[in-house]
Amino acid sequence: MDLLRSALDRRRHGTHYADRMHRILGVCQDCGLLWHEERVSYRNGQVELRRVDDVEPVGEVVVTPQYEKYGLRVRPRVLNRIKNLGPQFAYALNVPTTTVEVDGNVVYVRVPRPGADQDPLVTFEQAWRIAPDIPRGSVLLGIDEDHQQLVLDLTAPSSAHAAVIGMTGSGKSTLIRTMVLSAQMIGGAEIALFDPSRGLRPLSGHPSVWRGGMFRSAEECELGLEVLANSIGRRRRGLMYVIVDEVPDLVAQRPRIKDHLARIAQAGRHAGMHLILGAQHPLATELGSTTLRNIAVRLVGRVADRNAAYNATGRRDTGAETLRGRGDFIVVNGATLRHFQAAYVPDDWLRRWVARFPPREPRLPVRPARSPSHVGSSGRGLDEIPDSVVEEIRRFMRKNGRRPSLNWVYRMTRECLPSGGFGRDKAQRAIDAAVEGLG
Ligand SMILES: Nc1ncnc2c1ncn2[C@@H]1O[C@H](COP(=O)(O)OP(=O)(O)OP(=O)(O)O)[C@@H](O)[C@H]1O
Ligand SMILES: [Mg+2]
Structure with missing residues (x-):
């Protein structure tokens, strides 16, 4: 339960995360993206320079089993440049890679968590x-x-x-x-x-x-x-x-x-x-x-x-x-x-x-046997009863110590054969073939 709680502890405020957020903002600052100055002129003719933030941290850090995610609210004028800063963020955070994802006007810097290889993940x-x-x-x-x-x-x-x-x-x-x-x-x-x-x-x-x-x-x-x-x-x-x-x-x-x-x-x-x-x-x-x-x-x-x-x-x-x-x-x-x-x-x-639930072999379907007229023989030979049907009947007999009913053969073949279930005659012949083989 503790593991669960720590693995799923949703958002964190610790200094580790604050420090990393600062480093991310530091990269933005070094690249001149954090803010810019705008000239504001007042009615009395006075002109002033005002600082406008272009990048601001948003929400708390999101922590998942494999990542930390840092959110930045970003003005459109710097969005494209921020998107390409993945390698710089990685360098500043001392991690192998980061990815930068855009979701509306929020950019997420996704940082792989160290040690996630050993951490238990989600069961x-x-x-x-x-x-x-x-x-x-x-x-x-x-x-x-x-x-x-x-x-x-x-x-x-x-x-x-x-x-x-x-x-x-x-x-x-x-x-x-x-x-x-x-x-x-x-x-x-x-x-x-x-x-x-x-x-x-x-x-x-x-x-x-x-x-x-x-x-x-x-x-x-x-x-x-x-x-x-x-x-x-x-x-x-x-x-x-x-x-x-x-x-x-x-x-x-x-x-x-x-x-x-x-x-x-x-x-x-x-x-x-x-x-x-x-x-x-x-x-x-x-x-x-x-x-x-x-x-x-x-x-x-x-x-x-x-x-x-x-x-x-x-x-x-x-x-x-x-x-x-x-x-x-x-x-x-x-x-x-x-x-x-x-x-x-x-x-x-x-x-x-x-x-x-011990695993078992599946009951395999069988291909419809070719009708005897195709192979040119006359009469209806036993060859039109697929081996797998015979085998399935034998399996039934070994398990139950008796022959299956014609109905059982019908149901089994209906399930197994794309060509459909055996009628009474054919079911009887299939049972005979299975009994014969058992000797
Ligand atoms: N959700 C998970 N959580 C933790 N570890 C995982 C998870 N999924 C996979 N792994 C680890 O990765 C290993 C490989 O996983 P898996 O066999 O599912 O890969 P795969 O994509 O099916 O590979 P292949 O294409 O070779 O069959 C697993 O043995 C396990 O150690
Ligand atoms: Mg696999």
């Missing part, structure tokens, strides 16, 4: 407890710079889909884990997990997980995403989050994943389906610009340079290239931009989740 629990009644349809991100809980409402029309972008170590998978765990705790949504990096595995045993497990290989992911994309417009489902980490990797291995994601990004919202994608670099090449336009929310962590920042956010001057990593993120959606610290789920919490 899932701390962020969650600020307001534990997050509505269904929203997921938790972390805390913003006013130490308010920040959530993403995926059911709002302007934020139906989100991409998490940043270089390795920026904290993408960590943030995605926080979003998924919050969705599981809030309840009321099905969650489809696609993740070759396995970072989501500890959350994959929860009953909310689509098909009971996480899809890992590119082949599995392609199949699963195909089934989801094809289900749009056909089957009514409730709210569903489709989480895909390492998207560029997956698309490189299985290019058709691009089409499935395009379909979900374009039409998924009407079917209650919302994408959360993770990628090390902006996705324009992998997904195409049309799809990317449908993914309006960009959660951007540290990126390599200004160019990457522009591509990731779709905006100039977001400063994403100066983010520090370890969950230091901005969220950009249209004209809004907000800085936040992503909450992280500590290992012991993950261990508890795993013990309570």
